[in-house]
Amino acid sequence: MTSSAFDISTSAPDAAPEFTPRQEAVLAHALTLLVEGGEKALTTAGLARTANCSKESLYKWFGDRDGLLAAVVAFQASKVHFPSEAGATADAQTFRRHVTAFVKELLTVLFGESSLALNRLSISNSTREENRLGNLLLVRGKHMISARARSLLEAGRHKGLLKFDDPEEAYQILYGLAVRDIHIRLLLGDTASAAERDLDAQAATAVDQFYRLYGA
Amino acid sequence: MTSSAFDISTSAPDAAPEFTPRQEAVLAHALTLLVEGGEKALTTAGLARTANCSKESLYKWFGDRDGLLAAVVAFQASKVHFPSEAGATADAQTFRRHVTAFVKELLTVLFGESSLALNRLSISNSTREENRLGNLLLVRGKHMISARARSLLEAGRHKGLLKFDDPEEAYQILYGLAVRDIHIRLLLGDTASAAERDLDAQAATAVDQFYRLYGA
DNA sequence: AAAGAACCGTACCGTACGGTTCGTGTTGGT
DNA sequence: ACCAACACGAACCGTACGGTACGGTTCTTT
Numbered sequence: 001m002t003s004s005a006f007d008i009s010t011s012a013p014d015a016a017p018e019f020t021p022r023q024e025a026v027l028a029h030a031l032t033l034l035v036e037g038g039e040k041a042l043t044t045a046g047l048a049r050t051a052n053c054s055k056e057s058l059y060k061w062f063g064d065r066d067g068l069l070a071a072v073v074a075f076q077a078s079k080v081h082f083p084s085e086a087g088a089t090a091d092a093q094t095f096r097r098h099v100t101a102f103v104k105e106l107l108t109v110l111f112g113e114s115s116l117a118l119n120r121l122s123i124s125n126s127t128r129e130e131n132r133l134g135n136l137l138l139v140r141g142k143h144m145i146s147a148r149a150r151s152l153l154e155a156g157r158h159k160g161l162l163k164f165d166d167p168e169e170a171y172q173i174l175y176g177l178a179v180r181d182i183h184i185r186l187l188l189g190d191t192a193s194a195a196e197r198d199l200d201a202q203a204a205t206a207v208d209q210f211y212r213l214y215g216a
Numbered sequence: 217m218t219s220s221a222f223d224i225s226t227s228a229p230d231a232a233p234e235f236t237p238r239q240e241a242v243l244a245h246a247l248t249l250l251v252e253g254g255e256k257a258l259t260t261a262g263l264a265r266t267a268n269c270s271k272e273s274l275y276k277w278f279g280d281r282d283g284l285l286a287a288v289v290a291f292q293a294s295k296v297h298f299p300s301e302a303g304a305t306a307d308a309q310t311f312r313r314h315v316t317a318f319v320k321e322l323l324t325v326l327f328g329e330s331s332l333a334l335n336r337l338s339i340s341n342s343t344r345e346e347n348r349l350g351n352l353l354l355v356r357g358k359h360m361i362s363a364r365a366r367s368l369l370e371a372g373r374h375k376g377l378l379k380f381d382d383p384e385e386a387y388q389i390l391y392g393l394a395v396r397d398i399h400i401r402l403l404l405g406d407t408a409s410a411a412e413r414d415l416d417a418q419a420a421t422a423v424d425q426f427y428r429l430y431g432a
Numbered sequence: 433a434a435a436g437a438a439c440c441g442t443a444c445c446g447t448a449c450g451g452t453t454c455g456t457g458t459t460g461g462t
Numbered sequence: 463a464c465c466a467a468c469a470c471g472a473a474c475c476g477t478a479c480g481g482t483a484c485g486g487t488t489c490t491t492t
Contacts, residue, residue: 043448043449044449044451045449045450055450055451055452056453059451065449
């Protein structure tokens with residue numbers, strides 16, 4: 001039985017894990033190490049050195065190395081917040097702007113170095129059964145975002161601006177139109193083209209095509 | 217300077233690395249280990265044991281562990297072959313069938329356990345500079361496929377069946393419509409839904425939507 | 433049949449890292 | 463001023479794995 005001081009399974013998905021500021025500072029250092037050098041660059045000794053804390057504190061706070069990694073994922077996920085939709089007062093133009101802004105925010109998060117590093121980390125640990133990290137990233141990252149997207153799209157359908165049967169299916173199409181293969185290419189170490197870095201334009205064209213498929 | 221007996225950069229992208237049958241058998245065992253347990257399950261000692269060869273031979277053939285990993289990637293990539301298009305004799309219906317078949321083949325390869333394992337491997341090693349594995353997978357996998365797709369789509373445009381400016385851009389949209397977020401979810405250890413496992417239906421709907429965007 | 437190359441199995445070495453323990457200092461409460 | 467809790471840093475241990483060396487075996491070539 002490997003027990004960890006930080007057990008995500010006992011905390012509600014939307015409840016912040018409530019790290020102390022000191023712990024958050026350490027986790028920020030851990031994230032920096034991950035972004036710079038990948039998982040093997042994040043050693044307990046190295047983190048203790050760069051964060052000016054002791055290994056003993058790390059193990060006291062996070063249980064073991066896996067708990068530390070899970071804490072980094074949860075910590076970073078807690079910092080990503082998609083703005084809630086303004087409400088039902090929006091007309092067609094502002095709704096479409098909301099959708100475009102959502103897509104741009106999605107791409108901004110997804111293509112950020114922190115997100116890429118954590119996705120790489122979770123993916124490389126997604127082989128063993130009882131895979132905490134992958135599930136953690138899915139439930140605290142993707143599922144949150146997709147729930148947010150579904151409510152946004154359903155609002156558009158309710159106003160007669162969009163037409164689809166399954167909100168999840170519609171969201172997946174929007175995701176595919178916006179992300180294409182860029183995410184996997186970035187994860188593999190490729191660099192985005194100049195056009196792909198213009199997230200405003202990318203979001204606009206994706207939403208344009210989405211409307212041609214699902215506009216009312 | 218880390219030298220390896222297997223240096224992919226000196227071989228043409230379309231030239232088979234020409235492993236001996238014995239070496240290919242060992243690489244097949246290595247791939248099995250990777251699929252079952254991820255990168256950390258592929259140890260030199262473990263591979264020597266399961267493949268009934270000596271560690272000395274592994275180092276003689278592949279230089280070092282990185283060379284072994286690169287050889288596994290190159291070996292598996294060499295086994296994936298997309299059928300070339302039948303030619304210019306096709307009418308609109310059969311051309312569309314060709315596109316659909318291409319998409320289905322793409323999904324079959326991408327969602328296969330071997331591809332997922334190698335993608336996980338390359339991604340987890342895509343942090344260090346001079347990243348061989350990620351580039352290797354991109355060059356011998358994705359770029360091959362996208363070249364094949366571009367020529368297919370351009371044939372369709374030439375026949376007046378499709379309408380687009382940039383073949384690469386059109387292919388990316390087709391990719392996004394077909395793959396959506398399924399690839400990244402599978403990489404993270406999620407399981408595809410029943411509908412997502414029906415690759416024929418997935419390919420059909422993706423091509424349908426693609427035609428609504430790019431059909432002439 | 434003899435020579436030589438290739439290869440297997442195993443034992444071995446060095447290192448890196450996860451995890452533990454301990455001595456010392458620092459801080460905050462009474 | 464005293465004490466208890468906390469945490470820093472360093473030393474230490476066990477293990478796992480990459481890489482090497484070597485003796486014995488099989489297969490090929492002449």
